[in-house]
Amino acid sequence: MSKKSLSKLDGPKNITNNERKLGDDDFIISKTDTKGKIIYCNEIFVDMAKYPAKDLIGANHNLIRHPDMPRVAFKVAWDLIQAKKEFFGFVKNLSADGGYYWVFAYITADLDAKGNIISYTSVRRKPPQSAIDAIAPVYKLLVDAEKRGGMEASGKLLGDFLEENNTTYDELVMNLQKGA
């Protein structure tokens, strides 16, 4: 059984170009179990994702995955958070009505007293438009590479892109968030 079929929710039938923007002071918060199932989300999450709040709990977080997002971005995220490191990144999310919204996301593991991972928490805020404009074409190239050669191809492309620009993933993301 696929991960999605365990959820009570279906994604949108049509994907549209309708963008919804976060407010300057908005924070979207969610928490998942160790497998990525939502165990908590705040009101702004519900407003932006447009699913009934009660149905979001228990759904896999990939419910709001947008097809314009490259898989390699989530691989980077999961590799870091499973290693108890922080992930920062730009994410285009899909709402129940088929629209989308961009976020600057921070994800980290929550640990128990013994240092075991018990859940993950993500806090997101509005990214600068300049960051979206810069990252969207890079994601498009990565998605196209994945269509041709899977994550091996997008992973290589991402590595080459960072090397050509003489930067690291973290440095790139932080500079874009600062509007640099």
Ligand SMILES: Cc1cc2nc3c(=O)[nH]c(=O)nc-3n(C[C@H](O)[C@H](O)[C@H](O)COP(=O)(O)O)c2cc1C
């Ligand atoms: C705390 C937390 C928050 C996440 N938030 C998002 C999110 O806002 N959007 C998203 O597409 N994936 C998010 N993910 C990643 C998903 O779990 C998932 O890896 C991603 O949607 C890709 O789906 P897939 O792994 O089924 O390919 C989050 C994961 C965690 C642990």
